[in-house]
Amino acid sequence: MEKKSMSSSPDVEVRKGPWTMEEDLILINYIANHGEGVWNSLARSAGLKRTGKSCRLRWLNYLRPDVRRGNITPEEQLLIMELHAKWGNRWSKIAKHLPGRTDNEIKNYWRTRIQKHIKQAENFSGQTSSGHTDQATTSSTQTCNAVNPMETYSPPYDNFQNFSGPFPTETNENMWSMEDLWSMQLLNSD
């Protein structure tokens, strides 16, 4: 069952699963003082029992100071849909056009929110050819008065007009905020 770690000595135990606050702080602190580098050696030098890959992922998707969390705006959603229509599942490419957003976040958002509604729309169109939209599947989420990208955007997804995005308001209240972590890091460094 022992999984070989990427190039580090095999006898070193490797932690998996959710990151702890301590691990986050170690990683933030280390990168603040030494900068990013070769992730495998960074993980070792920092004393983290994680693979370099895991550290990189954690940093890029969560700990970076410029990462934006929650609140995918209607504008961002529109952009995601446009770029996805253009490029398909090129999440990292799409993410480059959404400052502060990560490919993982966009991918998750697409799969959980948008793709679901596409499927629903497809199912609906399979049942009836009427243009009269069935709001039953989406009306429960229609609580946002913000401009709905669907009203202005006609992507290749023909039946997508039914979708009214959930447009989360204030979400992602993590156990500790990034501001907290960074302020702790500032206290730690030096």
Add this chain to the structure above:
DNA sequence: AAGAATATCAACCGCAACCGG
């Protein structure tokens, strides 16, 4: 109120591309 079903998202995995020796 409790259990089941569903949604969400962080993290892992495998693979391919890249790079330096």
Add this chain to the structure above:
DNA sequence: GCCGGTTGCGGTTGATATTCT
């Protein structure tokens, strides 16, 4: 050109949260 190490990407999984019955 080959090889081993590293990075980046996209798909998938699993834990947790939320909603439904």
